[in-house]
Amino acid sequence: MAASAEEQQGFHPLDEVSLVSYIKATPALAAPLGGRLDAPLTIKEVGDGNLNFVYIVLSDSGGSLVVKQALPYIRCVGDSWPMTRERAYFEASALQKHRALCPDHVPEVYHFDRAMSLIGMRYIEPPHIILRKGLIAGVEYPLLADHMSDYMAKTLFFTSLLYNSTTDHKKGVAQYCDNVEMCRLTEQVVFSDPYMLAKYNRCTSPFLDNDAAAVREDAELKLEIAELKSMFIERAQALLHGDLHTGSIMVTTDSTQVIDPEFAFYGPMGYDIGAFLGNLILAYFSQDGHADQANDRQSYKKWILKTIEDSWNLFQKKFVELWNKHKDVNGEAYLPAIYNSSELLSLAQKKYVKSLFHDSLGFGSAKMIRRIVGIAHVEDFESIEDPSKRASCERRALNCAKAILKGRRQFESIEHKSVRDEEDV
Amino acid sequence: MAASAEEQQGFHPLDEVSLVSYIKATPALAAPLGGRLDAPLTIKEVGDGNLNFVYIVLSDSGGSLVVKQALPYIRCVGDSWPMTRERAYFEASALQKHRALCPDHVPEVYHFDRAMSLIGMRYIEPPHIILRKGLIAGVEYPLLADHMSDYMAKTLFFTSLLYNSTTDHKKGVAQYCDNVEMCRLTEQVVFSDPYMLAKYNRCTSPFLDNDAAAVREDAELKLEIAELKSMFIERAQALLHGDLHTGSIMVTTDSTQVIDPEFAFYGPMGYDIGAFLGNLILAYFSQDGHADQANDRQSYKKWILKTIEDSWNLFQKKFVELWNKHKDVNGEAYLPAIYNSSELLSLAQKKYVKSLFHDSLGFGSAKMIRRIVGIAHVEDFESIEDPSKRASCERRALNCAKAILKGRRQFESIEHKSVRDEEDV
Ligand SMILES: Nc1ncnc2c1ncn2[C@@H]1O[C@H](COP(=O)(O)OP(=O)(O)O)[C@@H](O)[C@H]1O
Ligand SMILES: Nc1ncnc2c1ncn2[C@@H]1O[C@H](COP(=O)(O)OP(=O)(O)O)[C@@H](O)[C@H]1O
Ligand SMILES: [Mg+2]
Ligand SMILES: [Mg+2]
Ligand SMILES: [Mg+2]
Ligand SMILES: [Mg+2]
Numbered sequence A, B: 001m002a003a004s005a006e007e008q009q010g011f012h013p014l015d016e017v018s019l020v021s022y023i024k025a026t027p028a029l030a031a032p033l034g035g036r037l038d039a040p041l042t043i044k045e046v047g048d049g050n051l052n053f054v055y056i057v058l059s060d061s062g063g064s065l066v067v068k069q070a071l072p073y074i075r076c077v078g079d080s081w082p083m084t085r086e087r088a089y090f091e092a093s094a095l096q097k098h099r100a101l102c103p104d105h106v107p108e109v110y111h112f113d114r115a116m117s118l119i120g121m122r123y124i125e126p127p128h129i130i131l132r133k134g135l136i137a138g139v140e141y142p143l144l145a146d147h148m149s150d151y152m153a154k155t156l157f158f159t160s161l162l163y164n165s166t167t168d169h170k171k172g173v174a175q176y177c178d179n180v181e182m183c184r185l186t187e188q189v190v191f192s193d194p195y196m197l198a199k200y201n202r203c204t205s206p207f208l209d210n211d212a213a214a215v216r217e218d219a220e221l222k223l224e225i226a227e228l229k230s231m232f233i234e235r236a237q238a239l240l241h242g243d244l245h246t247g248s249i250m251v252t253t254d255s256t257q258v259i260d261p262e263f264a265f266y267g268p269m270g271y272d273i274g275a276f277l278g279n280l281i282l283a284y285f286s287q288d289g290h291a292d293q294a295n296d297r298q299s300y301k302k303w304i305l306k307t308i309e310d311s312w313n314l315f316q317k318k319f320v321e322l323w324n325k326h327k328d329v330n331g332e333a334y335l336p337a338i339y340n341s342s343e344l345l346s347l348a349q350k351k352y353v354k355s356l357f358h359d360s361l362g363f364g365s366a367k368m369i370r371r372i373v374g375i376a377h378v379e380d381f382e383s384i385e386d387p388s389k390r391a392s393c394e395r396r397a398l399n400c401a402k403a404i405l406k407g408r409r410q411f412e413s414i415e416h417k418s419v420r421d422e423e424d425v
């Protein structure tokens, strides 16, 4: 049989068995596996059904690692939805770049094999779990806002024009332009499909049928989403994670690790910030669906609200601190000779941060809306079994998102009462 | 003697003599030179001292062409200001692309030699002159607004996301990211130097010394310019000409030809539109300096004002017409399934165009300011011999620019009275 085009390019999909041979033949993987490749390995596939295959590899010698492989299609849809394997290259590049900027919150990449679309990286060991699951279980993470504000401030500031020369910036922009297939996937599922009749859209039917139809018929909403969609494609403000929802974050009460930046590209900072905040707001509105006799979730809801507020407030504080600290380095956007008094610089920073805040609220709302009436829903709501109860949580989240998207330019601070308001409805 | 690095790359600077041998050895140049390369040639260098060398080549056999060569520095400053020769590649690429979109107003490229940084193109024959010179002479061009609105609408619309898929768009963006040296030159001379003490800044001294200092101390202005500078670098909205002032346009009363897009890159559309409109406003304010007994220039000023207004109004009309005509093609920014009524699409277009209008006013003002207090001045003012008269014209232009830059978001239409107001001061 003739070799397929993929095989000719040196690619073959792995499974638990063939991965063993791959590992044994890859010296770069010896170190994390306890220094030797000859000890027996235990391998388990844990990719939770999204885009890729993820294997946890444990060696009898005590070492461990995770292997992630991209196949030329979207796992959860199947090979009817092809998707470039090059996403693995951008994921590896972004992990390495973001880890250099924020080592505390990004796992180490041990090995990258472009032909095989394969990344070997740190196994983020138990008790780490996916943040979304922790939020559903009602676990408080006292350091989450601190850690995530750190991650966002560093990755965004240090890959923006506030820190880099235009020359370096445009080099990065050009490199990540090639991750366009992933950008187009986002465009479709976040900025387009929810606002039209689309094959893969779904909602908690029949309860939300009218709400979904209302989204498709809301002219004001559609005008706002058009602006955000253009900004998403056109504005190369920083190297984004590109998929920073609560399913891309692994946590313990002490540790926060950001994974899965395969959608990385140069885009508007507010898209990352909004993804994180928007998914926290979704978690917030899902809590009533998880309340039971033992736990009414009221105090947990307060913790989520506080985490949302702290995340933004700490982010802006840290972001401006980085700006002040590095204002005399390479960044060409605000030259010290022009912004030559602390008063003027501070005005410039306030203007910048305010506009970033409004972008974040816009993108955050868009991310919320698409999780309720688009293709990919979130476990926060999906795990609420009673559909009428689920629908009522979703509706409040949807209404909140719509109100924020339309009214965000009036928001002066994250303590704005929109989320709380919707709650009183 | 060892060959220089440049020679090794196949580059050598030409002059009137060596250009003859170059042409004789280049079959692609035979056709425009009347079909033969053996007829005697007359060659004249006409580069008007800006960045590059431009030769007009006339053949005894009746043909003609223009040869433009980029040297590895800025001609008007000298080799103390190095500048990549690759600008010729981007100029040739943009000329070809824009000519494909708007053949009536862009000259044909016959030949491009990347190693030599050399473009062979149509000789835009007399009586064509540079528009700026026509404006100084007080010549009316009845078709100018129609032609330039055509050029801007077509080049901008057809290289934007309103017409192209994101995939094609990002390919273009990545390609032109490499023209970053030219972008940085703009950043410096347009968005930075005028707002700080900079080596090459100059103004009509001592008359405008205080005005120039006031620009450097105007916090509101500096906040506005920061926003425009970031947008200039970050926002890849369309393939711009990048230097669309009245010195990049050659005209007769019947014909309008746009040359010199060596600063081409994917940037905000308003930068091109603003360059054109801003330079017309400069021409307007310079007229009093050219008035004499024979001609008080009052009716010419009215014509310039009308041309400014017509240019914008025709541009927006044509741009929206192109949008309507091509709304069902490849553009992904406004899917017909979402913007699914002519009423909604029209709202979206109004919003888009309004924001483009404000961008254009912002960039146009920035281009005006830099011509009065920055490094590169315009002949419109420079040719006014009496410095106090020149300074008074420049001051009114500067004040007008500052007012527009700060107040542009309140402008509902180009008929806004700002330019006229400043006139009454
Ligand atoms: N480095 C890691 N350490 C531990 N578990 C991981 C690691 N990377 C991924 N996982 C697990 O695999 C799942 C899927 O990984 P992810 O990178 O999100 O893949 P996908 O791109 O398919 O969404 C995660 O939800 C997490 O449970
Ligand atoms: N195709 C052409 N036909 C006729 N004259 C031209 C042509 N191109 C340039 N010129 C003349 O040469 C001058 C300089 O050309 P330009 O392309 O603006 O060079 P630069 O990049 O140095 O500004 C123009 O002002 C114009 O007078
Ligand atoms: Mg999300
Ligand atoms: Mg994932
Ligand atoms: Mg993923
Ligand atoms: Mg020129």
Ligand SMILES: [Mg+2]
Binding pocket: B050, B051, B243, B260, B262
């Ligand atoms: Mg030029």
